[in-house]
Amino acid sequence: MKEIVIASKNKGKIAEIEKYFATLSVKVISLAEFPEVDEPIEDGDTFEKNSLIKASYYALHTGKACLADDSGLEVDALNYAPGVYSARFAGEHATDAENNQKLLVSLENISKNKRQARFRCALTFLDTDGTVITCDGSCEGEIAFAPSGDGGFGYDPLFYLPELNKSMAQLSMEEKNKISHRGKALKKMAEKLAGYLR
Numbered sequence: 699m700k701e702i703v704i705a706s707k708n709k710g711k712i713a714e715i716e717k718y719f720a721t722l723s724v725k726v727i728s729l730a731e732f733p734e735v736d737e738p739i740e741d742g743d744t745f746e747k748n749s750l751i752k753a754s755y756y757a758l759h760t761g762k763a764c765l766a767d768d769s770g771l772e773v774d775a776l777n778y779a780p781g782v783y784s785a786r787f788a789g790e791h792a793t794d795a796e797n798n799q800k801l802l803v804s805l806e807n808i809s810k811n812k813r814q815a816r817f818r819c820a821l822t823f824l825d826t827d828g829t830v831i832t833c834d835g836s837c838e839g840e841i842a843f844a845p846s847g848d849g850g851f852g853y854d855p856l857f858y859l860p861e862l863n864k865s866m867a868q869l870s871m872e873e874k875n876k877i878s879h880r881g882k883a884l885k886k887m888a889e890k891l892a893g894y895l896r
């Protein structure tokens with residue numbers, strides 16, 4: 699069976715990706731099996747570039763096929779910030795809580811009808827022979843005035859989905875995977891991989 703390293707250190711992402719890949723006939727490996735491997739510098743100016751940076755770095759250092767995810771939040775009223783800086787919005791090693799707090803403060807004076815935002819996800823699969831497969835996905839929503847829900851991770855408690863009248867953190871992982879940026883990108887990736895690995 700094909701071995702694929704999930705090239706991410708984010709437990710929330712890994713859980714969502716593993717859930718999705720449970721139906722594919724691939725053996726998913728975690729970076730936890732490569733404790734000696736460090737982390738790359740994510741200095742690309744797009745999600746796509748950072749996703750390729752991560753896939754390339756981990757493929758080089760593990761010697762295995764890798765699937766990397768670069769994702770983040772774009773807030774219209776903040777001129778699409780934090781974008782590729784989503785993980786370090788409140789500082790280099792910011793926690794999810796610190797990033798969420800900074801987001802709330804940044805939007806303090808922004809009214810309900812101007813709080814549109816979207817999550818974006820860029821996935822890159824890089825095989826040992828150099829084959830690259832990319833997919834992306836996005837999910838539209840609004841930034842709430844207060845957090846709600848205890849599911850998901852990152853900005854999920856502040857990401858409000860008007861059609862569902864729930865925050866992303868109020869969805870189960872299955873529900874989130876059906877509508878999220880990552881779920882949409884994973885759906886495309888699973889289809890492409892099924893054809894590629896056949």
Ligand SMILES: O=P(O)(O)OP(=O)(O)OP(=O)(O)OC[C@H]1O[C@@H](n2cnc3c(O)ncnc32)[C@H](O)[C@@H]1O
Nearest residue numbers: 706707708767768769770771784785851852853854
């Ligand atoms: O780079 P890796 O190791 O994969 O892990 P990371 O957490 O650093 O991941 P990114 O560099 O892609 O940064 C993504 C940021 O966007 C946030 N984010 C990404 N997907 C999310 C989701 O589905 N729900 C909420 N927040 C999300 C996440 O919390 C991070 O702050």
Ligand SMILES: [Mg+2]
Nearest residue numbers: 707740768785
């Ligand atoms: Mg990162």
